[in-house]
Amino acid sequence: MIPEVRKQKLVHLFNILDTNKNALLQPDDFTAVAEKISDKLQYGAESKERLDLKSHALRLYVQLLTDMEKEEVSISLDEWLQLFGSWEIIHPASAKKYIYRIASYVFSLFDQNRDRVISKLEYLAMFEIYNIDMSYSEKGFAGLDANGDGLVSMEEMTQGFKDFLLSPDPDAPGNYIFGNWKCQNAKMAG
Numbered sequence: 001m002i003p004e005v006r007k008q009k010l011v012h013l014f015n016i017l018d019t020n021k022n023a024l025l026q027p028d029d030f031t032a033v034a035e036k037i038s039d040k041l042q043y044g045a046e047s048k049e050r051l052d053l054k055s056h057a058l059r060l061y062v063q064l065l066t067d068m069e070k071e072e073v074s075i076s077l078d079e080w081l082q083l084f085g086s087w088e089i090i091h092p093a094s095a096k097k098y099i100y101r102i103a104s105y106v107f108s109l110f111d112q113n114r115d116r117v118i119s120k121l122e123y124l125a126m127f128e129i130y131n132i133d134m135s136y137s138e139k140g141f142a143g144l145d146a147n148g149d150g151l152v153s154m155e156e157m158t159q160g161f162k163d164f165l166l167s168p169d170p171d172a173p174g175n176y177i178f179g180n181w182k183c184q185n186a187k188m189a190g
Ligand SMILES: [Ca+2]
Pocket: 018, 019, 020, 021, 022, 023, 024, 025, 026, 029
């Protein structure tokens, strides 16, 4: 049994990553994000930068499939909840590794100028690319920027994901990384 708050956040993240909204995480969802970022950064259609970004965007997904020992390349919401739902109890070491992995994944996708911090603008670009309701972006950024210097460091991002993925507390600051997680869809994942 996953605590309700955690489940809602996991459903929210699933829906955000499922960019074509077909209720499955598939390679397309991840390459689409890379294409959008590449367009924003004006990388050429055949450029190496675009290819690099695409292979990078797929990396986390391939890792998930490998860890789930999946044969086919799609992840359903039930499988997603199973993977993350109780994993801090069953595999504390792998939970820790994943939090770091996901944080550095997001970090390297959206740290567009590669200065090792996420600026407000880079954070807003993430909302735009994932089609997240902008009205929660201030709250999300403030929750991540623990020292209030107007930038999100890798340490702050890691702490944010720890809140997001593990905390049963509805008021944990990192909960709003991807905007409003209190979605109605939470109920569909019985
Ligand atoms: Ca999909």
